[in-house]
Amino acid sequence: MAYGPGKMLAKVATGRLRAVPERSVTGKANGECLIGTHRSDEYLIRDGGDEQISGGHGELARLRATNERLVRELEVLRARESQAKQLADRDGLTGLYNRRRTLELLELAIEQAARHEHCVGLLFIDLNGFKGINDEYGHAAGDRILTTVATRIAARVRNSDIVCRYGGDEFVVVLPSVPDAGAVEQVADAIRERVSLPCWIQGNEQRLTAAIGQSMYPHDGRTPDAILHGADLAMYKLKARSARPIVTLGSVPERSPRRRRNDKSTPGAGGNFTGGDL
Numbered sequence: 336m337a338y339g340p341g342k343m344l345a346k347v348a349t350g351r352l353r354a355v356p357e358r359s360v361t362g363k364a365n366g367e368c369l370i371g372t373h374r375s376d377e378y379l380i381r382d383g384g385d386e387q388i389s390g391g392h393g394e395l396a397r398l399r400a401t402n403e404r405l406v407r408e409l410e411v412l413r414a415r416e417s418q419a420k421q422l423a424d425r426d427g428l429t430g431l432y433n434r435r436r437t438l439e440l441l442e443l444a445i446e447q448a449a450r451h452e453h454c455v456g457l458l459f460i461d462l463n464g465f466k467g468i469n470d471e472y473g474h475a476a477g478d479r480i481l482t483t484v485a486t487r488i489a490a491r492v493r494n495s496d497i498v499c500r501y502g503g504d505e506f507v508v509v510l511p512s513v514p515d516a517g518a519v520e521q522v523a524d525a526i527r528e529r530v531s532l533p534c535w536i537q538g539n540e541q542r543l544t545a546a547i548g549q550s551m552y553p554h555d556g557r558t559p560d561a562i563l564h565g566a567d568l569a570m571y572k573l574k575a576r577s578a579r580p581i582v583t584l585g586s587v588p589e590r591s592p593r594r595r596r597n598d599k600s601t602p603g604a605g606g607n608f609t610g611g612d613l
Contacts, residue, residue: 426500428478429485437499437507441559444497444511445552455552456510456519459566460488460526461574463544465504472536484530484543491525507563516551523547546573 424436432440441457448455462484469477481504488506489498497509508526513519530545548570550556555565 429482429500431485431489431506432497432499434499434501434507437497437501437509438559438563440497441509441562444509445557445559445562447511448552449557451512453512454515454554455562456513456516456522457550457552457562457566458508458510458519458523458526459501459548459550459563459570460506460508460530461546461570462504462530463546463574464541465543468536468541468543476536480534480543483534487529487532488526491529492522496522507566513551516549516554519549519551523549546570548573 424432426433441455444455462480465477465480468480481500484504485498485500485506488508492498492508492510495511497507497511499507499509501507508522510519510522527545527547530543533540533542535541548566548568550562550565550569552562556562
């Protein structure tokens, strides 16, 4: 905390710092400053014996410099804390929210929706064709594909929406405060169209498609697990049937979704890549 003109920091008997008016500083022998005009307020600040202090001005300057240094160090610590939190909440490859943070935000969105009586939409996205590209051109190219897809998805949602790399080539989009399933499907259509734009790898045009399952709170579930489970089942049904780009939960058979991969990018080595819209 910085102190304005007319104030200085004094070390009191408890070892803490306090602000006192400069006019209450008086000189003492042997490089000491007396702080306060009453006996109960008298505290000594020693100069270390290196120089005598006249009226406390030397000690005041040194305390001000110390105060400024502490303020700068505090700002550095706060910046490092913010950076550490960012790394803990984000996917290291794409910069999107990671799975853990997305589940926290989904739970918060559901709580707010219950309080204000509105809906929350969720899209579960899986990339068709990614594995073949990743195997043929290597994992470096695959990683560039994933970062491009992340950019394309984020470009088709609101700033208030939550975009997550759930793991591997799977993404999740949380849509807080949506009016109905039609609004969720419109977002899914826009994402599917953007993802299908061409990408160029080593001079070869490649196209991906997105299989998108959707679910909603409260229609398809009232907990984060239920909403995710419903969208995952809808997407799994789509992948199995290869019927159409979007499937709602509806009459999806009750079965467990496939086991999730870890939230990591697929490793490898690859070639030159150019995203169609980057």
